[in-house]
Structure formats: structure tokens, C-alpha cells
Amino acid sequence: MNLKKIRLHMxxxxxxxxxxxxxxxxxxxEGIIIEVEDKDGLIGLGxxxxxxTPWYTEETVTTSYHMLKDVLIPLLERxxxxxxxxxxxxxxxxxxxxxxxxxxxxxxxxxYARQQDKPLWDVLGGTREKVLAGAVVGAGATDGMIxxxxxxxxxxxxxxxxxxxxxxxxxxVRTLREEFPHLSLLxxxxxxxxxxxxxxxxxxxxxxxxxxxxxLGVDDLVDHSILQTKLETxxxxxxxxxxxxxxxxxxxxxxxxxxxxKLGRVGGYNSALAIYRLCMENGIRLWCGGMxxxxxxxxxxxxxxxxxxxxxxxDISSSSKYWDEDIIxxxxxxxxxxxxxxxxxxxxxxxxxxxLKEVCTFREEFxx
Ligand code: OSB
Ligand code: MG
Numbered sequence: 001m002n003l004k005k006i007r008l009h010m011x012x013x014x015x016x017x018x019x020x021x022x023x024x025x026x027x028x029x030e031g032i033i034i035e036v037e038d039k040d041g042l043i044g045l046g047x048x049x050x051x052x053t054p055w056y057t058e059e060t061v062t063t064s065y066h067m068l069k070d071v072l073i074p075l076l077e078r079x080x081x082x083x084x085x086x087x088x089x090x091x092x093x094x095x096x097x098x099x100x101x102x103x104x105x106x107x108x109x110x111x112y113a114r115q116q117d118k119p120l121w122d123v124l125g126g127t128r129e130k131v132l133a134g135a136v137v138g139a140g141a142t143d144g145m146i147x148x149x150x151x152x153x154x155x156x157x158x159x160x161x162x163x164x165x166x167x168x169x170x171x172x173v174r175t176l177r178e179e180f181p182h183l184s185l186l187x188x189x190x191x192x193x194x195x196x197x198x199x200x201x202x203x204x205x206x207x208x209x210x211x212x213x214x215x216l217g218v219d220d221l222v223d224h225s226i227l228q229t230k231l232e233t234x235x236x237x238x239x240x241x242x243x244x245x246x247x248x249x250x251x252x253x254x255x256x257x258x259x260x261x262k263l264g265r266v267g268g269y270n271s272a273l274a275i276y277r278l279c280m281e282n283g284i285r286l287w288c289g290g291m292x293x294x295x296x297x298x299x300x301x302x303x304x305x306x307x308x309x310x311x312x313x314x315d316i317s318s319s320s321k322y323w324d325e326d327i328i329x330x331x332x333x334x335x336x337x338x339x340x341x342x343x344x345x346x347x348x349x350x351x352x353x354x355x356l357k358e359v360c361t362f363r364e365e366f367x368x
Contacts, residue, residue, distance in 0.1 A: 001081055001112060003368050005037040006073055006104075010065065010362040011294070015322050019292055020138040021190050022165030024055040031294055032065060033327060033356065036107040044111025045347060047300070048103040049264035049291040056190070056291075057239065057265060059099045067100035069364070076104070077368045084109045088270040098242055098267035105268030106300050114346040119303070121341050124269070126306025130338040134159035134313035135321060136188070136290065139168055142175050149176060149183070158337035159184040159313040161213070165192035170203055177207045184313070188213035191239060195223045198230050210312075211236040211258050221246070224255040234258050238289060242266055244274040251282045260289040260315075263300055272304065280309050290315030295328030299347035302332070306341050313337065327356045 012030045019026045032048035048068075050059040071094055079090055087108060091101045113120040135157040137148045149160050160180075164172060164187045173187060186209050193201060193215045201215055213236040216223050221240055228235045234257035241247055241259055243266065250256050259279055266272050279286045288305045291297065301316055316339055319331035326332070328349040332339060342348020 001083070001108070001115065002039040003036055003076065003080065003108075004039050005368065006366045007035040007037070008065065008068060008364050009033040009035075009356060009360050010061070011327065011356065011359040012361050013294070013323060013359045015292070016324060018138075019322070020140055021163050022139060022168070022192050023190055024051070024053065026051065026292060029292055029294075029322070030061045032061060032068070032103065033294065033296055033351070034068075034103050034107045035351075036104070036111050038111060038115065042111060042114045044107040044109070044114060045296045045351065046103040046105070046107030046110065047294055047297040048099055049262070049293050049297055050099040057099065059097060063097070064100040064103065067094070067097045068104060069366075072100060072104050073366050077366070081108065084112045085270055087268070091267070099264040102264045102266070102268035105270065106263060106297075109269050110300070110346040117345050119341070119343050119348055120346050121303045121306040124273070124303060124307060126303065126341070127308050128306040128310070128341065130340050131302050131305035131310065131316060132287075132313035133157065133316040133334040133337055133339050134161060135317045136161045136315050137163070139163040139165065142172050145172065146176065146179050149180060153180070153183070155318075156334055156336045157317070159186070159210070161186045161188055161315060164189050166197070170200075173204055173207045173209065184210055186210040186213060186236070188238070189215045191215075191217050195220075195226060198227055201227065202230055205232045209233050213260060214238040214240065221249050221253055221255045224250075225253040228254060228256065236260055238262070239265070241275065244271060244278060247275045247278045251278060251284065257284065259284055259286040261286050261304075262289040262291060263304060264291055264297070265289070269304070276307065276309055285312055286310065287312045288314035288316060290317065292322055294323070295319050295326040295332060295349060296347070298332045299328065299342060299349045302339055302341055303347055325352070325355050327352055327359065
């Protein structure tokens with residue numbers, strides 16, 4: 001693929017308002033934007049979606065930077081690739097570190113599509129002209145959550161996800177359901193419960209949630225399977241699905257009916273596409289998750305979500321939900337619950353150089 005240069009931009013941007021879960025309050029978002037440049041000056045873009053601290057997964061922005069600089073970029077420099085699918089094998093010698101791997105893989109896929117002068121969605125085999133969007137309301141006071149939900153519905157979102165945890169669950173869901181009887185609503189627990197809470201979680205069944213996301217621990221595929229036999233509400237797995245092998249186990253155990261697929265969490269497109277195929281073959285529904293990310297990752301999420309199997313709305317929201325000004329030149333905009341795919345080559349957006357400079361805290365270039 002004639003890769004010549006890689007640039008890492010460490011960035012930091014305040015959120016318009018803090019995003020709260022029972023595990024973390026995110027007020028400012030750090031991330032790494034990656035540019036991979038070929039010998040003709042074409043540039044592919046990627047993004048590290050790890051957080052500053054390891055609350056969602058074990059990776060952080062700092063561990064990702066280390067992996068990219070000291071391990072993954074040197075591997076790419078030594079071996080090179082002719083096609084982005086070769087990156088999986090190359091990175092197989094490195095255990096885990098999915099988000100670091102995914103960021104580089106995203107950029108190489110984007111570059112590959114640009115080299116073919118095709119949109120990335122087309123290279124991936126996508127068909128949807130508009131992808132199904134949805135928004136997330138973080139934890140907080142119930143009246144505040146109602147107001148946020150109302151504002152999001154007014155902004156055109158047709159599916160809302162709320163964060164729940166012990167002590168902030170049944171009453172919150174009941175109040176929201178009473179306020180919005182016909183809303184497509186789901187609840188994400190980010191592993192707040194264990195199997196001992198099965199009876200408590202069962203009382204959520206009456207509120208017709210589309211699904212409950214990651215109620216139990218990251219490693220609890222067996223417990224999720226037992227919980228699913230007790231709940232009518234479908235379980236959706238997020239943190240528990242990192243590899244295609246996790247997906248096979250979840251299918252075998254009947255641990256979920258739905259999967260929240262995130263490119264970063266699963267290590268990039270090659271792994272995501274393998275998980276996607278497993279879901280399609282086994283009747284598991286799936287949607288594309290969000291990471292309070294910047295526009296580069298949002299544009300990748302849109303490319304992925306054009307695949308036919310993304311038949312339910314994801315956590316794909318407008319750039320303006322979190323950012324005053326995004327770091328891409330064409331911000332993502334949700335209209336009537338959908339986002340139009342970009343038809344330019346690659347992910348279809350470029351960096352907003354001025355904004356990137358404003359939020360960049362550190363920058364490094366590697367010549368391959
Ligand atoms: O659990 O899905 C999650 C954001 C950061 C980390 C984990 C999760 C989330 C979200 C999506 O809920 C929020 C968004 O990007 O809009
Ligand atoms: Mg989740």
C-alpha cells in the first residue's frame with residue numbers, strides 16, 4: 001500500500017456537558033487522531049477511542065500511545081501490508097490492546113478506500129444510504145434525564161438509551177416510560193449488576209425496553225446466559241464481546257439476543273466484520289455503539305453501519321451532541337433519526353486543521 005508516514009495527534013476537548021455513568025464522569029475527552037499517508041500524499045484517518053482512565057476497558061489514551069509508537073507502528077514499518085486485512089495477522093503477535101490496533105487499522109482501511117477512489121462503505125459492501133441513529137442520556141437526576149430525552153426527541157432522535165445502575169434503575173425507567181409511552185427505549189448498565197440481582201432486573205421487564213445492555217460483568221458470559229433465561233427483555237452485550245471468539249461463546253451459551261458492535265472495542269474492521277458475520281449467521285441482532293468520540297470515529301461508524309445487518313439504530317449522534325466544534329470538516333448531523341452516509345472516497349470527511357491545532361496537546365510523526 002506504499003505507506004510512507006504516520007502522524008499521531010494527541011488531542012483534548014471539553015464536552016459541552018459532562019457524560020455520567022456509575023463508573024465515570026467524563027468532562028473532557030482525550031483521544032488520538034491518526035493520519036496514515038502514502039507515497040502519493042493520500043491520507044487515511046483513524047482515531048483511538050480509549051479514555052483517559054481504564055473505566056470502560058483496560059486501555060487508556062496513554063497505553064494506546066505507547067502501543068502505537070513502540071509496538072504497532074514499528075511492526076507496520078518492518079512488514080508493510082498490501083491490503084488492510086493483512087493487519088490482523090500482523091497484529092496477532094500482540095495480545096489484546098484492541099483500541100490501539102483498531103485506530104491504525106481504521107486509518108489503513110480509510111487510506112485503502114481512498115487509493116481505490118471509492119467510499120469506504122462501498123469497499124466494505126455497505127448498502128444503506130442513511131444509517132439509523134440514536135442518542136444516549138447519561139445518568140443524573142430523573143427530571144434532568146426527562147428533559148434531555150425530550151430535547152433529543154425534538155432534535156429528531158427516535159431511539160434513546162439511558163444509563164442505569166443500582167439504586168438508579170427501576171424508578172428512572174418507570175418515570176421515563178410514563179413520560180414517553182411509545183419511545184424506543186433501552187437501558188445500559190455498564191456491568192453494574194451481578195446474577196444475584198436477577199430478580200431485581202426482572203422487574204424491568206414490564207417497561208418494554210428494547211433491550212438491556214451489559215447488565216453483568218465483562219467476563220460473565222455464563223451468568224448472562226442464565227440471566228437471559230429469566231428475563232423477557234433481550235440482553236445486549238457490549239463490554240463482553242471483544243473478539244470473534246467471545247462472540248462464538250456468547251452464541252453457544254445464548255448469552256445475548258443483541259450485540260453492540262464497536263470498532264475500537266473489538267480491534268478494528270477485520271474483527272468487527274467477523275463478529276458481524278457470526279451475528280448474521282446466528283440470528284443475533286446488532287447495532288453500532290458509540291464512545292463519545294470525535295468525528296473521525298463517527299465517520300467510520302457510519303461507514304460500518306451501512307452494512308445491511310445494522311437494522312436497528314445505533315449510538316450514532318450528531319457531532320454537536322458533545323462538541324462545540326468537531327475536528328472534521330463536515331460535522332455529523334442526525335436528521336429524523338438518520339445520518340446520510342458520505343459518498344466521497346474513504347470515510348468521506350477530512351480533518352478540520354484549524355480545530356485540530358486548537359485541541360492538539362502533542363503531535364509526533366513517524367517516517368516508515
Ligand atoms: O457503554 O456504550 C457504552 C460511551 C462511552 C463508553 C461506553 C459507552 C458509551 C455510550 C455511548 O453509552 C455514548 C455515545 O457515544 O453517545
Ligand atoms: Mg454500553
